[in-house]
Amino acid sequence: MTGQQRRPSAHRIGPAAVAHLPLRPLWLCRRCGQPWPCGAAKLALVVEYQDAPVSLFLYLAGCLHDAIDDLHRLNPSVTGSAADMFDRFLGWPARHTHAYRVTTFEGARTEEPSP
Numbered sequence: 001m002t003g004q005q006r007r008p009s010a011h012r013i014g015p016a017a018v019a020h021l022p023l024r025p026l027w028l029c030r031r032c033g034q035p036w037p038c039g040a041a042k043l044a045l046v047v048e049y050q051d052a053p054v055s056l057f058l059y060l061a062g063c064l065h066d067a068i069d070d071l072h073r074l075n076p077s078v079t080g081s082a083a084d085m086f087d088r089f090l091g092w093p094a095r096h097t098h099a100y101r102v103t104t105f106e107g108a109r110t111e112e113p114s115p
């Protein structure tokens with residue numbers, strides 16, 4: 001059987017076209033295979049949500065919820081450390097998104113004065 005040919009388009013949609021998105025339910029990067037969000041995914045997310053850091057947290061919180069659900073279903077021991085999962089999804093933007101921290105803490109403080 002020599003008549004079979006692979007579609008050229010299948011090759012063109014190669015790694016270059018694959019974004020750093022999570023491969024569920026494993027939650028590994030589709031492109032580089034690292035635990036998602038990988039470094040490239042974090043960069044892309046920071047750029048995409050640079051004007052809406054709170055939206056980034058909301059998106060990641062949803063991802064964290066789904067990831068815990070998926071990984072726990074696959075193997076309960078994988079999600080043994082909730083702190084690690086939390087840091088993986090929500091810890092890094094909290095450390096790098098200064099605007100979010102500042103507005104959060106200042107917002108909490110300005111609301112503290114007695115009524």
Ligand SMILES: [Zn+2]
Pocket residue numbers: 020021029030031032033034038039040041
């Ligand atoms: Zn990646």
